[in-house]
Amino acid sequence: MEKLELRNVKLQWLNGGVTHLDGGAMFGVVPKPLWSRKYAVNDNNQIELRTDPILIQAEGKNFLVESGMGNGKLNEKQKRNFGVLEESSLLPELEKLDLKPEDIDFILMTHMHFDHACGLTKDSEGELVSVFPNAKIITSQIEWDEMRNPNIRSKSTYWKENWQGIEQQVETFEKEWSFGPIRMIHTGGHSDGHSILVIEDEDITIVHMADIMPTHAHQNPLWVMAYDDYPMTSIFAKEKWLEFGISKDAWFTFYHDAVYRAVKFDEGGKITQTIERKK
Template sequence: MEQLQIGKIKMTWLNGGVTHLDGGAMFGVVPKPLWSKKYPPNDNNQIQLRTDPILVQVDGKNILIESGIGNGKLSDKQKRNFGVTEEAKLEQSLEQLGLTADDIDIILMTHMHFDHACGLTKWEGGRLVSAFPRAQIITSQIEWDEMRQPNIRSRNTYWKENWEPIAEQVVPFEKEKEIASGVKMVHTGGHSNGHSIIIMESGGEMAIHMADLLATHAHQNVLWVMAYDDYPMTSISEKQKWIPYAIEKQAWFTFYHDAHYRALKWDEHGNIIAHIKRVQDE
């Protein structure tokens, strides 16, 4: 498992499963000859996208960023449609670190689309229950409202199976929220109306988790936004704000979906100057 330490904050990438989604949808109006150079597709024009939560340890707390695609949550048809070739192995990942699901104190949900939220619940005794029963689950109020009352477009990704069993654990916030020392969530909108990012600072270092505003390293160009984005112009303006800010601070960019990089730093010219690559499966 790859790790990144900034000051007193330790990050560890867990195994949350893998999907393969249409490259055209992931890069919107960007022509394939451009995006495919940076993130090659398979023969079905799909790109590999991890769904790997990040365990953040600080202040004696175990904090998860996102929850993966779960295990046993998707039908065979859904697995085919979403190109799922591996379901989550979160419990095994935590076990390797000497932890269990009961040790998770907080889960930060940048948004609650199915590929981020399926891991919040699990089947037990024929019913769905919370996968992390002791954790506070934090997301923006806007996201939480839409999760429970999705519109005609978003109901395809906001599923009651992912929120009903954990409703009492959810702690929504407005605008921004301090989570622990040096860790805060900031509402941005864009990918979804309630989408948030996470900023981590410790010991004079910074990491920024832009979630699906910057789903992969290949989305570095501020204009390269997904067809999945509900508010693409908001995504663009937030990328214009946060990417230069992070580069100026020499911050790490961390990823949930990227199949190649766990984290990296760019210079002001867009060159990668430091990186942590994902260890490829044998």
């Protein structure tokens, strides 16, 4: 469990499972000879993408950023198509930290695509119930609306199995939500309701750009995914928040990156510090 400890805030990465998605889709129009220099690719043209929630402890509260792949949500065909070689170990890892699902106070959902939201619910005697019954689940109003009423494109990633059973726990916001040192800011881009996180603890800043910069290899503002619903919005948001973070010597943290949990960039885009994922 890799950690990033600030003065008043502690982050810890937990195992939420893994996917292996098509590298071309993950890097959009960027030619493979370029992106494959920066991120490993297998013989099936797939890249490894973690789905590892971040436990944030601050202000006496336990926050989870995303919920992982969950368990038992995907059939064998889906596991094969999405390269899911392991499902979530989130609950056993929380137990190692002497935490129960009931101890989670907030779940911060940057967006609610299946690879972020499958861990929110589980089957209990044929009924979908919340995995984290005491948590407030925070996401943007736009995201929550589309989650429940997806369009012809997004219905493949917004699954009713991931929202039925948690409706009473969801709290939405329009532009920004905050608690203590943590802010969620709506950006759009990857999805219409996509949000990022900014954590400011005294003079230390963390920027979690979620899926507008899913890995360190997506640092170039123009390198956006074919999965992005609004790629130009992603480009503008990434450009804005990279500039903000670099100006503050911020850590940029990741949910999907198979190599790094967090990095710092200099003004030229070069990585200057890292927290590597232990394999």
